[in-house]
Amino acid sequence: MAEATPRIAVRNLTLAFGTFVVQRDLDFAVAPDEVFVIMGDSGCGKSTLMRAMIGLLRPAKGDVLYDGQSFWGTSDETRMRLNRRFGTLFQSGALWSSMTLAENVGLPLQQFTGLSPKQVAEIVTLKLALVGLRGFEDYYPSEISGGMRKRAGLARAIALDPDILFLDEPSAGLDPLNSRRLDDLILELRDSMNATVVVVSHELASIFAIADNSVFLCAEAKAAIAHGNPRELVETAESAKVREFLKRGATEVAA
Numbered sequence: 695m696a697e698a699t700p701r702i703a704v705r706n707l708t709l710a711f712g713t714f715v716v717q718r719d720l721d722f723a724v725a726p727d728e729v730f731v732i733m734g735d736s737g738c739g740k741s742t743l744m745r746a747m748i749g750l751l752r753p754a755k756g757d758v759l760y761d762g763q764s765f766w767g768t769s770d771e772t773r774m775r776l777n778r779r780f781g782t783l784f785q786s787g788a789l790w791s792s793m794t795l796a797e798n799v800g801l802p803l804q805q806f807t808g809l810s811p812k813q814v815a816e817i818v819t820l821k822l823a824l825v826g827l828r829g830f831e832d833y834y835p836s837e838i839s840g841g842m843r844k845r846a847g848l849a850r851a852i853a854l855d856p857d858i859l860f861l862d863e864p865s866a867g868l869d870p871l872n873s874r875r876l877d878d879l880i881l882e883l884r885d886s887m888n889a890t891v892v893v894v895s896h897e898l899a900s901i902f903a904i905a906d907n908s909v910f911l912c913a914e915a916k917a918a919i920a921h922g923n924p925r926e927l928v929e930t931a932e933s934a935k936v937r938e939f940l941k942r943g944a945t946e947v948a949a
């Protein structure tokens with residue numbers, strides 16, 4: 695039987711800034727409905743890879759395919775159309791501080807749809823409810839906690855019903871309890887929206903909690919040195935560096 699087309703296929707992707715190569719020949723696939731974690735040591739290129747996957751950085755070589763369709767080998771128009779399928783949450787969270795949560799979450803709906811203000815308001819309420827922020831429409835980002843701001847950022851990322859969510863270090867800066875809540879929410883959203891989720895993370899508890907599949911990027915090798923489910927890689931990864939990285943997490947999770 696022929697293998698199903700992956701939702702995302704990263705093919706021979708080389709990432710560079712001028713002559714400075716960050717990662718070489720990355721090659722992996724992400725299945726539909728998978729939570730896929732990009733992990734690796736500091737500065738190895740995790741965020742750079744995510745930027746190349748969502749169109750913010752043209753790779754030096756290679757391509758990313760969405761349901762078999764080339765992302766970098768196509769016209770700007772097609773790339774922009776594919777881009778509309780993505781919801782993104784950057785590390786900074788980046789809510790507009792001068793806007794209420796309702797205005798923040800409603801912004802992409804106003805920008806990219808022809809919905810009436812009443813329809814936008816209804817969707818905003820629904821999205822805020824999905825992330826546990828029902829009733830917080832009129833709050834400003836400064837009036838809520840860091841964990842709530844992350845969830846509001848997620849509500850904005852899902853405003854346009856994306857089928858692929860890209861999250862860059864979503865739990866950065868959160869305490870363990872809020873970090874765990876965010877992990878649960880990511881899994882819930884994946885299930886309720888049938889979304890594929892790509893997460894950059896170095897938080898081991900979070901990696902073990904949410905990842906179905908992963909890639910480990912190595913800064914020295916400038917290459918992916920492991921690929922698979924982190925719960926299996928902790929024992930089976932060929933690289934001792936990967937096993938040690940993940941074992942530290944296994945003890946932290948057990949503790």
Ligand SMILES: Nc1ncnc2c1ncn2[C@@H]1O[C@H](COP(=O)(O)OP(=O)(O)OP(=O)(O)O)[C@@H](O)[C@H]1O
Nearest residue numbers: 711714716734735736737738739740741742743896
């Ligand atoms: N705009 C840029 N111009 C030049 N070099 C850059 C640029 N952005 C990132 N780099 C370099 O590329 C490498 C990878 O950076 P990147 O931020 O992708 O790593 P990361 O794995 O996400 O790091 P961290 O875990 O510390 O957030 C680093 O050496 C970084 O200094």
